[in-house]
Amino acid sequence: MRNEPDTRWIVRSLREAAWAPLLVLGMVVLAAGVFDMYTRFPWIDIPTHFLGGIAVTYFFWRACANAQSVARRFANVGQSVLSLGGTATMSILWEFFEFLADHLLGAHMLHGLADTSWDIFFGLAGGVAYLVLRRWLAASTSAHALPDSTDERA
Numbered sequence: 164m165r166n167e168p169d170t171r172w173i174v175r176s177l178r179e180a181a182w183a184p185l186l187v188l189g190m191v192v193l194a195a196g197v198f199d200m201y202t203r204f205p206w207i208d209i210p211t212h213f214l215g216g217i218a219v220t221y222f223f224w225r226a227c228a229n230a231q232s233v234a235r236r237f238a239n240v241g242q243s244v245l246s247l248g249g250t251a252t253m254s255i256l257w258e259f260f261e262f263l264a265d266h267l268l269g270a271h272m273l274h275g276l277a278d279t280s281w282d283i284f285f286g287l288a289g290g291v292a293y294l295v296l297r298r299w300l301a302a303s304t305s306a307h308a309l310p311d312s313t314d315e316r317a
Contacts (some may be wrong), residue, residue, distance in 0.1 A: 172229040180225035183218035184253075187211070205274075212282045215257070216250055216289025223249035224297070239298075247290050254286035 191211060194200040200207050223246040227237055237245065258279050261272040273279060 169233045172226075172232050176222070176226040176229045179229070180222040183221045184215070187215045187218045190214075208278075208282065209285050212254075212285040213289040213292070216254065216286035216291075217293045218289075219253045219286075220246050220250045220290035220293040223247075224293075243294050247287070247294065250290035251283075251287060254283045257286070258282060 194207065194211070224242060226249075227242045227245050231237060258273075261270075261279075261282075264270040265273050
């Protein structure tokens with residue numbers, strides 16, 4: 164018998180959460196390629212990166228949760244750090260993609276260092292917003308949960 168790694172968590176993560184970043188990517192393709200919205204409305208780049216940060220952080224959060232089936236359990240702080248780190252990595256890779264598209268394909272996606280910096284900032288801001296909202300929703304849900312039977316005896 165071979166000792167093969169359990170990769171089912173990867174497939175489960177893709178099934179559960181890949182839709183979110185793919186949805187944002189699809190919106191970018193439609194907005195840029197079909198409707199030329201980034202030329203007509205340059206400000207749309209900001210919410211795109213913000214939504215992308217939310218979507219990618221959600222994906223990495225789900226991946227971390229699913230990886231716990233084969234790895235040790237992460238604390239919420241650790242899961243948040245890993246998720247936001249994945250989002251930071253994807254933000255930087257996206258900016259590399261924009262750079263390569265400009266230089267190899269003649270696209271005009273980059274508009275200087277400030278634009279690149281703001282893109283990364285808003286991607287990370289979207290990730291932080293997702294984590295804060297997730298924490299707030301978890302706290303408000305637990306506050307409204309039914310008391311345990313041990314609480315009723317007191």
